[in-house]
Amino acid sequence: MTRTRATAIGFVAVLLWALLALLTVGSAPVPPLLLNALCFTVGGALGLIWVMATGNLSQLRSVGWRVYAFGTLGLFGYHALYFSALRLAPAAEAGLIAYLWPLLIVLFSGLLPGERLRRGHLVGAGLAFSGAALIITGGGGPGFQTQFLPGYGLAMLCALTWSGYSVLSRRLGNAPTSSVAIFCLATAAASWALHFMVEETVWPRDTLGWASTLALGLGPVGLAFYVWDIGVKRGDIQLLGTSSYAAPLLSTLVLVISGIAAPSWVLAISALLITGGALLAARASFAA
Template sequence: MTRMRATVIGFSAVLLWSLLALFTVGSAPVPPLLLNTICFSIGGTLGLIWAWSTGGLRQLREVRWTTYLFGAFGLFGYHALYFSALRMAPAAEAGLIAYLWPLLIVLFSGLLPGEHLRIGHLIGACLGFAGAAVIIVGGGESGFQAQYLVGYALALLCALTWSGYSVLSRRLGDTPTSSVAIFCLAAALASGVLHLALEETTWPSNAIGWVSVLALGLGPVGLAFYVWDIGVKRGDIQILGTASYAAPLLSTLALVLAQIAAPSWGLAIAALLITGGAVIAARASLNR
């Protein structure tokens, strides 16, 4: 598989994540940890079926338990910290801090063997972050407040968790992508235990809710992790990091098309910033 093809496959995860908000809205009133449990169970089960059909189950037995622990912590830790941050701080500010992860991926990737961080990568990532800020913060005037410091700290840990997971995954290049199935099932188990301890069980109330939950498990909280694994291990991780800022843009566009959110000039400005940042980062990689 070529580096460019792996990068394109990895970017398909960003396209799937852009549907996360739309399907999450449709899945209401299912609580977050129960939603995690169901979706990770679907994604993990599909991964096992795929491994079985391709003869990859034997490979799973050869993966070290520390790798499984690392992967499960990455998937579960990111979502647990994200949901907790948004409960303990305003969603716009906490979400913006959490969306530092693409920029951190670009920065941390410079520490990987064979990778070189160029000024174009940094400029592109900063432009992408500015575009995400326009979307996430919008016209809010609340600003950052000291009373929400714990929530902000959790959001920062969330960004560090996903960026660290993504960059370190490259050091596990010999680990089969099918191992993500075990990561998902372990994350589902952890989410289920916490759900029973902390949440009241509430199932989808209609057909749209069940379809949304199924779609989440198949796409944004399922297939996305497998293609992302291919991208960060074999593709251009710096382009992927910068291009990941397309997720909040495309997510907002999906909500607009579904008439859940209203269009605005902020979307147009964000589109220019994010697209421009991705182009600059791509040119830096091509020049390399």
């Protein structure tokens, strides 16, 4: 598989994550950890069926427990921190901090063997981050408040967790993508356990709720992790990290089309910033 093709496959995850907000709204009023458990159960089962259908089940036995522990901590840790951050701080500000992970991926990837951080990557990441910030904050708002610092801290840990997981996954390049199925199933098991400890069980209340939950498990919290694994291990991780800023833009467009959000000048300016940043990063990567 070529580096360009692997990068394109990885970007499919960004497209799927663009549906995360819409499907999460549709899955209400399921509490976060229960939703996490349901989605990762579906995503893990999907992956296990794929592994068995392709005859790669034997690959799973060759993967060490440290790899499984790493993957499970990455998936479970990110989502646990994200949901907790949004409970302790306003969603817009906490979401902005959590969405530092694409920028951190671009920066941290420069430390990997064989990778070089170019000026175009930095400028492109900065422009793209400005666009993402504009979308998440709506171009204004009351700003950060000290009483929400615990939530902001968890959101920062959230960004560090996913960026660290994505970059360090390159060091596990010999671990097959099929191992992601075990990551998902282990994350589901941990989420089920934690849900019964701290949450009240509230199931989806109608067909739309169940359909949204199933779609989450199949796409943004399922297939997305498998294609992302291919991208970060075999593709251009710097370009992939910067292009991930398309997720908040595409997510907003989906919400606008569905009638949940209204179009505005913020969306137009953000589109220019994100597109320009991605083009600069792409130019830097292809010039290497």
